[in-house]
Amino acid sequence: MLYRENGQFKTDYRADQQVFPIKQDRIAIGLLMAFAVIGVPLLADEYLFRAILIPFLILSLAALGLNILVGYCGQISLGTGAFMAVGAYAAYNFFVRVEGMPVIVAILLGGVCATAVGILFGIPSLRIKGLYLAVATLAAQFFWDWAFLRVKWFSNNSTSGTVSVADLSLFGVRIDSPVGKYFFCLAFLVIFAVLAKNLVRSHIGREWMAIRDMDVAAAVIGIRPVYAKLTAFAVSSFIVGVAGGLWGFVHLGSWEPAAFSIDRSFQLLFMIIIGGLGSIMGSFFGAAFIVILPVVLNQALPAFGELFGVTIGTALIAHTELMIFGGLIVFFLIVEPHGLARLWSTAKEKLRLWPFPH
Secondary structure: OEEEEOOEEEEOHHHHHHHHHHHHHHHHHHHHHHHHHHHHHHHOOHHHHHHHHHHHHHHHHHHHHHHHHHHHOOOOOOOHHHHHHHHHHHHHHHHHHOOOOOHHHHHHHHHHHHHHHHHHHHHHHHOOOOHHHHHHHHHHHHHHHHHHHHOOOOOOOOOOOOEEOOOOEEOOEEOOOHHHHHHHHHHHHHHHHHHHHHHHHOHHHHHHHHHHHOHHHHHHOOOOHHHHHHHHHHHHHHHHHHHHHHHHHHHHOEEOHHHHOHHHHHHHHHHHHHHOOOOHHHHHHHHHHHHHHHHHHHHHHHHHHHHOOOOOOHHHHHHHHHHHHHHHHHHHHHOOOOHHHHHHHHHHHHHHHOOOOO
């Protein structure tokens, strides 16, 4: 960029360095979207869609919602699985009790119900924080696990407590093939990711980050903690509730309360810690890691054991998975608190300068 100083024109390369990475990122995102829309349906098989791609899209959406609350606003939550369950069961009741209810409207209404529940359980955040807030949100997990298991109305009076949905369609087109379900989830994820990206850049996003960094100082400069915290709970719960509806309707098709147990809450928390707190991209990295790691371990550990004549069972694989998750969480909290997203950002900066760092 040219600028004038003392009657002479000079070049400021720093401004160009700020503009070009943004353009490069947009080009990379555009190419990635083109590959997701065109390349993936041509290259992936049914197993890849059902076991990896669809769960990755839905869990990325749930991690995105949780990251808004924990990463951007600094409010610890251990009840994400409960908010997913509220979204799934509310969407199910709207879908089966209202004749002709479109599946998209049912899922969005499930997100609205999850929003109301999130605000209700977010009220304690106005007085407590840290570990105490985590325990308060954990109470939501246990309460809704009990409610969906004991109150038969939520499951449409099902004796087993299991609910199921079928014959999903969108504008008269059935959503029953793996490719159709993939595009359905991809559309939700792209729309909510764009909305979340713009939201965290707006004034409410800056208020969330101010509350996260130092809530007392934020209140001194005029930010309302009540408004900021409750809006973070509302937006987060809505996105998580929509993800819960997609998880039940699209991925599972038939589910019970155990599908949204406390393990799901911890899994989502692991995603944003490993992927990167306070990062939209980190939600995708964390979800990809959590989804792909079990598949890799199920294939690699038995093959590794055969090299030494040792039989590795499924129980050992499950325990190894938990140990790896725990070790990585400790590693990222100590070495790189911003997770895989920060490592990716650092690698991009080095690649832009390589091989001439100066």
